[in-house]
Amino acid sequence: MPRKYFLHPKPTPGRFISPRPFGIIEGAGCLHCFNCVKKNCPYEVFKKRKFNERNLGDTADSLCRNCFRCVQSCYGRILLKTANPEYWLQGDEYWTPEIIASNRAQAETGRIPVSGGGYNGPFAGPHFDSMWTDMSEIVRPTRDGIHGREYISTAVDLGKNPGPFIFPEGQANLQNLLKELPPRVEISLPLIGDLLPLQAYRLPQLAALGQVAQEVNTLMIVRAEEIEGKLEQFTPWLIPFLPALGKDHYQLLSKVRLVQVPYLDRQQAMNIVKDLKKINPQILVIIRIPLSGQTEDIVLDLVDLGGEIIHLLADEQGKVPGSPPQLFLKDMIRKIHLRLVKEKCRDQVTLIFGGGIALAEHLAKAIICGADLVSIDLPLLLAMECRLCRGCLKGRSCPVEIENADPAWARQRVVNLLAAWHGQILEVLGAMGIRDVRRLRGESGRAIFLAEIEQETFGQIFGPVSKVPEENYVSATQN
């Protein structure tokens, strides 16, 4: 039984004022009347505002909750609201300002985002936005509702499944049934940290991330050469990424439980696994493969050859390059998972998927599609207030000075983010009446896919789709 309370969030304010989606504009022509609406703000925004000389953002905007009371009451009609470009220019079309702001808020509070009013976003969208998770209307025998949520397990295993007992025919002696258990690692959350992207190589806060991995019992993939100094004490919770095996790695390999190697070809993969196991027989080897059109066959081949754990990566936006029609991570997870199920070898391998996992809902949906667990990278930086300006890639200095952040602060922010994600997975599991995240894997019958439900309802009424609002609105999940 994994530990029940392993995440300890604590409110941790940001070091900078976060840009807010909307700003207040004050036009000319103030009447200087005695009925100033600024006195009546329900949130006392104008009373609390102060000028921050370090960050030139006007703090009135950061406190405003967009109720429009002042705009609608000003005698001179001089107050207006508008979109704040500083907010809306963050990120890109996939890593939207909302995603960045949501993760940042979760890292600050450690709580599940809750709001009033119905959903205000688009009906559906590409990628993970073209599926909904299920819920269970009446109690299923397994569920215990919101009470006892702490008993919902989010633990997953890495490594080979011991598989079923095989009873030898006509033999009374069952001693042969006992077999050596393959090495396995259990972690408390169905997610691990991946190599930090952008220019976060040898980030001073990496040790804080290692500490988080130890604290919540998960794992963090780092480059082998990054394991030094303060990070070294967390070695058992790190997965060194080894592009090539060298003599100087031997000592490290005896201290870690897992190691990651890139996939070049079949032969190389098998050789390196063999070499690594020679050095440390208990070590689990993760083979890292960027997703492409051919990945399905490679995975099947690796499972045949005895591969234990495979880490499959889409690009940063969840796209799978070289897969016509454009497939997303979600579609590839389903394809690969179902193929292995069909070939009756799904349980022989642990599949980790990554690339484009930006929110807790993506994690839940990836697992429903067939992942055992996922890897995240950018959200770890978002927790540390990264604005995804990508200035660092062009050699510019970081606007939030991420390298100067206090490691203790960074640690708590990441713990908060994980706590909020964990809480949200519990919401999804609770709503479905599932009490173990392992049972969520591949439960695609308990999900609603846009393409399928469209076909089942509107498709039957209005005939075949002749045009779709977005290229990927109806994704290629039928394949």
Added chain:
Amino acid sequence: MSQLPKIERARSRFRNPLGKYKIYRGKECQHCGLCAQLCPQGVHQQLGKRMLAPDDELCWGPSCREYEFCCLNRCPQGALSLSVNPSLAALKDYRWTPDLLIATWQQAETGTLPYTDVEYRVGESGGGFDRLRFRFPPAMTVGQISDEEEVPISLLLNRRKDGRPQVEIALPFYGGGMSFGSVSLTTMLCRAKAAQAWDTFTCTGEGGYPEELRQYDHHMITQVATGLFGVREETIKRVRIVEFKYAQGAKPGLGGHLLGDKVTPAVALMREAVAGSSLFSPFPFHSVYSVEDHKKHVDWIKEVNPHCLVAVKVSTPTDVDMVAVGIYYAGAHIIHLDGSYGGTGAAPDIAKKNIAMPIEYAIPKVHRFLKEEGIRDQITLMVSGGIRTAYDIAKAIALGADGAVIGTADLVALECIRCRNCESGRGCPRGIATTDPELSRLLDKGWGAQRIINLYAAWRKQLIAILKILGLKNIRELVGRTDLLYHLDYAQENIVEDDLRPIIKENNRRNN
């Protein structure tokens, strides 16, 4: 309905109502007052020798340029200019677009279609109702529909023929559950008064049955939800409809949320809880583990109140069709499906966006399944979860529902701006979804009831016009008529814009 409720103009509570356009008066203005004489909408007003700030929420917008009275064309100094109101950019909402908000406010103000150029039929969510259109006849003209006879749009709620009352509502929709605590008592009273005026219903939600609502008993639905807050035998006996809430579309599979800040002493007293502590209703009913258990539930209510109808509110999981059949066989009269994009006072964002399916899919799925089961005629199918306009109601009915349940639109009529701050602190800064004594005072019961009455009147006109254009003699004929709908993603033909504005305008002209 013999006597329609009275429509009275109910202007915005706020000094500056939000409009789609903004008019700027430049320094060149000589205060000659010509614009005030010209504008038929009364945008410009002169006080003594000074021009006042324009009431630009009344402005028609660029389409006014065609007319000889357009202030922009005629101003001798060229001092006036027009733009889209920049503040609307701060109302980013794909489902309730600024246009829909403004259209609803104007309908609630006047009881008829919006008076400025705004899209009052659909939002911009890019799917579902927003991609569906009515197949109006191509040669649709004003002369084709006469205002002589009314098309009946009433709805019989008990179709079981089980000896229980034949409750009928005058409009094909009623108000959804909003608890005392999530909204203020005044808001509940506004809704109840409007329901009474229109001979339909509104629902208490799961937060108890305040005494002040007693005079509206005949038009109240009381809810039995998983928290059982404020549920008593006497409240169940008072009403004509009792609703079981198994789940809510905004947070399917989770119980109700009322965060601590909103649990004021009055709310706590009603719910028999402690002030200031968050109230999370459990999920699900711990007494219901099967359809048989559910029947036991329904029987219990029927026993307590032998004259009530039983409604069952559920969300939309993949097996929603099976759930609906189970509800019927347990003896309920009304199935209420709440789609995943429904409203809420507080819900986790992950649940609002991701759990369960939108109502647009659930309606045809359930309608078809009930028909195949041969029980469609014996149960009333009410739907909710993103019904914002009269068009949405008509589309839902054409997809297979009998009627709709309205929540957020009622609040928008009371000038909700969808800032989505209802959940915490003192609650709604606009005095609607709050129990803070000071903020609640922002809302007046008489005014609020009139706004909702007006909105329903505007919707009624539109529903009747839609039926007439489609050549239907009763709203019942629209149920399940998917052949009268287009879906823009599937349509092969050219589409006739289904705009009612010229038709209703012409009818109003003839009537006056």
